Structures are given as C-alpha cells and as structure tokens.
Amino acid sequence: MxxxxxxxxxxxxxxxxxxxxxxxxxxxxxxxxxxxxxxxxxxxxxxxxxxxxxxxxxxxxxxxxxxxxxxxxxxxxxxxxxxxxxxxxxxxxRVMELNFQAVDVSEFVSELIEFIKPELSQQSIEISPHLGTNLPAVQIDEALFRRGLLNLTRNAQQAMPDGGVLEFQTYLADDQVVLEIIDTGKGIPENVREKIFDPFFSTKTGGSGLGLPTVCKIIEAHQGEIQCASEIDKGTRFRITLPVLPKSD
CATH class of the missing domain: 1.10.287.130 (Signal transduction histidine kinase, dimerisation/phosphotransfer (DHp) domain)
Incomplete structure (x- = not known):
C-alpha cells in the first residue's frame, strides 16, 4: 500500500x-x-x-x-x-501544441512520396520505397510531422545535386515503429554530424541552422527519437523511432 x-x-x-x-x-x-x-x-x-x-x-x-x-x-x-x-x-x-491522430506510418509516407515524386524525378532522383504492411498505429500531428519529413527530404535533395536514390523504409522493431530515410548523396563529415541537431549550427552560406534542430524537436514532441548515420561519398541515413499507440481494451 x-x-x-x-x-x-x-x-x-x-x-x-x-x-x-x-x-x-x-x-x-x-x-x-x-x-x-x-x-x-x-x-x-x-x-x-x-x-x-x-x-x-x-x-x-x-x-x-x-x-x-x-x-x-x-x-x-x-x-x-x-x-x-x-x-x-x-x-x-512553436513546436509544442500538437493535434494527435492515430496514423499508419507506411500509408502516411506513401502519400508523401506521391507528393514529392515529380520534383525529385526532375532532379534525376529515384525514390525507392520499402514500406512495412500492417504496422501498428502511432500518434502524430500530421501537418507537423509532414513538415519534418519534407525538411529531411530537402536535405537529401541538396546532398544529391547530380541525382541518386532516396529510400524510405518503415518497419517494426522493439515495439516501436521505425522510419528510415536514406540517400546516396555526398555524406556528412563526422565533425559536422555531431552538431547537426544543434540550434543555429549550419555549414550552408546564409543558412539559419534551424532546419534539422526543428526536425529533432518535432520528433521529440512525438515522444520519438531521431538518429543520423553517414559516410562520405556514400550517403546518409536518418532513423526515426516512434512509440506504438497502445491498443484500447
């Protein structure tokens, strides 16, 4: 007691x-x-x-x-x-007040792909989707989460000015839904990768240094995590994990 x-x-x-x-x-x-x-x-x-x-x-x-x-x-x-x-x-x-909805991440990403496909094809970037089926639902603010993914997609575009492959993966791991966004771009040096989520840090001329920190805040506001792995001249992988929405009794 x-x-x-x-x-x-x-x-x-x-x-x-x-x-x-x-x-x-x-x-x-x-x-x-x-x-x-x-x-x-x-x-x-x-x-x-x-x-x-x-x-x-x-x-x-x-x-x-x-x-x-x-x-x-x-x-x-x-x-x-x-x-x-x-x-x-x-x-x-202003990443704080969220309008949560139960969402199938694979369906959400599939709709995003249809939106960005025409622009990426003009840049000779091929989209390679590997989206899991029957994944458990997660809670997201669709508008805010979409903004975060578009930010990651723009980063991938900038990393592949001569074209390449942009891969989307979704799957279940350790009771969490995982979304990976992988490009075949020029990669991020280790000393830069350690700071990419720091506010106001930027290697771009005139950049605000708030793009990826905002993405990080969006993911954290969804009780999730984002990680980055990269190799020079081979590409970059962003891995997002989101907690599964508990099943109602």
Missing part, C-alpha cells in the same frame, strides 16, 4: 513538473513570436522601400546609378534571408 502511494505521489510530481515546463515553454514561444513580429514589421517596410527605389532606378544608364541598383539588390537579398530566418525561428519556437 505504501509503495502504491509513493508511486502516485511521484507521478503527480512529474505531471506538475511537466505542466510547469510546458507553461514556461509556451511563454517563451509567445515572447519569441512577439519578437519576430516586431522585427518583421520594419523589415517589410524596408523591403517595400527598396523595391520602390529599384523601380525608380530601373533601366538607368549612369554608372553611379547602376552601382546603386546592385547595392540595393544586395540589401534586398539580406532582407529576404532575414525573413526566411524569422520563419525558421518561429517554426522552431
């Missing part, structure tokens, strides 16, 4: 802690959203005025005016980059 009481008390403490952490997280996310909004407003004004100035100088023959056009274009590029960063940051900060 005493042990049962202690367990209940421990669970209550954990629930209280989880609620407190959730409340703090939501507060931070709200502050982040407000900050991004305050930055976006003047940024939009700057971009608008840059467009007006470029239109006024459009077709100018004077060398000085032509130099000004190039400088304005460079400023516009930086404004666009900052806008992209704000969007990435908001996605990273």
């Amino acid at each position: 005493s042990d049962m009481t202690n367990t209940s008390s421990d669970n209550s403490t954990l629930n209280d802690t989880e609620q407190e952490l959730r409340a703090r997280y939501l507060e931070i996310a709200e502050l982040a959203g407000g900050l991004a909004h305050e930055i976006r407003n003047p940024l939009s004004t700057i971009s608008l005025n840059l467009g007006v100035l470029r239109e006024e100088l459009d077709g100018a023959d004077d060398p000085r005016d032509q130099r000004m056009v190039k400088r304005l274009a460079a400023i516009q590029t930086e404004c666009d980059r900052l806008e992209d960063f704000l969007n990435d940051f908001l996605q990273f900060a």
Whole structure:
C-alpha cells in the first residue's frame, strides 16, 4: 500500500513538473513570436522601400546609378534571408501544441512520396520505397510531422545535386515503429554530424541552422527519437523511432 502511494505521489510530481515546463515553454514561444513580429514589421517596410527605389532606378544608364541598383539588390537579398530566418525561428519556437491522430506510418509516407515524386524525378532522383504492411498505429500531428519529413527530404535533395536514390523504409522493431530515410548523396563529415541537431549550427552560406534542430524537436514532441548515420561519398541515413499507440481494451 505504501509503495502504491509513493508511486502516485511521484507521478503527480512529474505531471506538475511537466505542466510547469510546458507553461514556461509556451511563454517563451509567445515572447519569441512577439519578437519576430516586431522585427518583421520594419523589415517589410524596408523591403517595400527598396523595391520602390529599384523601380525608380530601373533601366538607368549612369554608372553611379547602376552601382546603386546592385547595392540595393544586395540589401534586398539580406532582407529576404532575414525573413526566411524569422520563419525558421518561429517554426522552431512553436513546436509544442500538437493535434494527435492515430496514423499508419507506411500509408502516411506513401502519400508523401506521391507528393514529392515529380520534383525529385526532375532532379534525376529515384525514390525507392520499402514500406512495412500492417504496422501498428502511432500518434502524430500530421501537418507537423509532414513538415519534418519534407525538411529531411530537402536535405537529401541538396546532398544529391547530380541525382541518386532516396529510400524510405518503415518497419517494426522493439515495439516501436521505425522510419528510415536514406540517400546516396555526398555524406556528412563526422565533425559536422555531431552538431547537426544543434540550434543555429549550419555549414550552408546564409543558412539559419534551424532546419534539422526543428526536425529533432518535432520528433521529440512525438515522444520519438531521431538518429543520423553517414559516410562520405556514400550517403546518409536518418532513423526515426516512434512509440506504438497502445491498443484500447
């Protein structure tokens, strides 16, 4: 009886802690959203005025005016980059409130493949699906999970600029549903691979460094895990594990 009481008390403490952490997280996310909004407003004004100035100088023959056009274009590029960063940051900060649904991962991935197939075929990337059948359902927020998988797919595309193979695998292992996304791209160096899930770390010029960290947060919000294995000039494998949805009595 005493042990049962202690367990209940421990669970209550954990629930209280989880609620407190959730409340703090939501507060931070709200502050982040407000900050991004305050930055976006003047940024939009700057971009608008840059467009007006470029239109006024459009077709100018004077060398000085032509130099000004190039400088304005460079400023516009930086404004666009900052806008992209704000969007990435908001996605990273707001991964918390989920709308869970019971989903068959193989069916979900099959629909995703149909969506991305036309674009990948133009890049000479072959999709190779190996999707398990009759897998137990998992709980996911479809829109958020899809965003995460599309992010991984874009990374694979960038790793195979001359074409290759993108493989999707789903199967059951140790009472967990596993999804693997494997490309035949250029691979990730070990010193980079150790940091790819760190916020703001990027090897891409102008990259926000929030793409893969956001994917990691999405998977963790689903009580799952994501791992990466890679070999130079051979490819990269992302392995996602998700807990099986308990069967109702």
